[in-house]
Amino acid sequence: MAERKNKTLIIIPAYNEAWNIVNVIFEIHEQIRNCDILVVNDASTDSTGNLAEKTGVAEVLNFPYNLGIGAAVQAGFKYANIYNYKYALQFDGDGQHLTSHIPMLINEIETQKCDVVVGSRFIGESSKFDFKSTFLRRIGIRIFTFITILLIQKRITDCTSGFRIYNRKAIKFLAKHYPADYPEPEAIILLGKNGFTFAEVPTKMRARQGGVSSISQKGFFYMIKVLLSMFMTVTRPKIKINEPEFAVR
Amino acid sequence: MNQSLLLDNVDISKAQLLAIFGSFALLFFLLHQIRSKRIKEEYSLLWLFISVIFIIFSVWRDGLNLLARAVGVAYAPAALFLVLILAIFLILIQFSIIISKTTENNKHLTQEHSILKLEVKKLKHELAKIKSEMNDGSTIKSEHTDKLAK
Structure with a gap:
């Protein structure tokens, strides 16, 4: 039986990341002691799933067909919910996120009383110089930030960042409700709308170590789709959390 | 507009017979599909409603003229297309809703299936x-x- 050994679960959604996944897993395993690793293999056509299993230090969920990154991360939340993890950290399988920044996120969510901590590329001292990206993508992220402020009155400087940690309350909620395709900005709106609280910590991201980003291929479609989803999410009524612990005796 | 002018060369009773026959054929075909469980009842209601509308307009000839005049369409058969297109739209929107629901259910199933597999x-x-x-x-x-x- 899969077991919860630590209180933090690191969820790594991976699609065709055979070039990176083993490094990512071992890096986390060596540097971060008190956490379990879950790789969600979104029906990769390469050997991502097999390689992840062979490391022996990660649990692997294999989808029979490709469902998209949102569904992959959500499967992680479901797993975290079933096994009662206190925190779930999302970490990309492509090696862009820095393992050394994981403790910062864990520390922040433990000390700050908030539900979500986002690793942001746009706060902190060296933010302007470190993040190498195309002009268009930076503009896109600025637009998302602006709209996020507009819609939920919260300033999240990097709402496209997939480097996040969630607490138990957020895990439970997201196991049921999580957007599908390119879920990061939409998830912020969804959580903000439903009264969850945020914090950000400065983080850096590396250039991709291999493979191809799924987002850059369909940039325009992505923008439109996400914008539509964000506006739709904010117009929906608040989701009632019907759990026994909230019930009146 | 003068009807006799437009429909001079058309055998109206023949067209009407065909329409009535077609509409009933559609209704019975649908009922048969539901009976043999190829269409679920909840998804058949819209179809049945539409086929009943077709029957009404095929039997009641003045109905189409009345409808045309009511919505300001000069040429009555064009109103028939309006009804037809509306019906197709409704059905297609319903399909989109069903597809979305099925996709969502599929996603949850697949996620839980992968956890169970592990x-x-x-x-x-x-x-x-x-x-x-x-x-x-x-x-x-x-x-x-x-x-x-x-």
Whole structure:
């Protein structure tokens, strides 16, 4: 039986990341002691799933067909919910996120009383110089930030960042409700709308170590789709959390 | 507009017979599909509603003229297309709703299926371990029967 050994679960959604996944897993395993690793293999056509299993230090969920990154991360939340993890950290399988920044996120969510901590590329001292990206993508992220402020009155400087940690309350909620395709900005709106609280910590991201980003291929479609989803999410009524612990005796 | 002018060369009763026959054929075809469980009742309601509308307009000839005048369409048969297109739109929107629901359900199923798959694999592994240990010696055997009893 899969077991919860630590209180933090690191969820790594991976699609065709055979070039990176083993490094990512071992890096986390060596540097971060008190956490379990879950790789969600979104029906990769390469050997991502097999390689992840062979490391022996990660649990692997294999989808029979490709469902998209949102569904992959959500499967992680479901797993975290079933096994009662206190925190779930999302970490990309492509090696862009820095393992050394994981403790910062864990520390922040433990000390700050908030539900979500986002690793942001746009706060902190060296933010302007470190993040190498195309002009268009930076503009896109600025637009998302602006709209996020507009819609939920919260300033999240990097709402496209997939480097996040969630607490138990957020895990439970997201196991049921999580957007599908390119879920990061939409998830912020969804959580903000439903009264969850945020914090950000400065983080850096590396250039991709291999493979191809799924987002850059369909940039325009992505923008439109996400914008539509964000506006739709904010117009929906608040989701009632019907759990026994909230019930009146 | 003068009807006799437009429809001079058309045998109206023939067209009407065809329309009535077609509409009833559609209704019975649908009922047959529902009876043989190829269409679920909840998804057939819109179809049945539409086929009844077709029957009404095919039997009641002035109905179409009335409708045309009511919505300000000069040429009555064009109103028929309006009804037809509206019906197709409704059905297609319903399909989109059903597809979205099915996709969402599919996603949840797949996610839980992947978790179950992992659990089954782990359990099998553990079972194999216990079995092989049981075959190894009596001391280990008693330990595990204790464990299993708990």
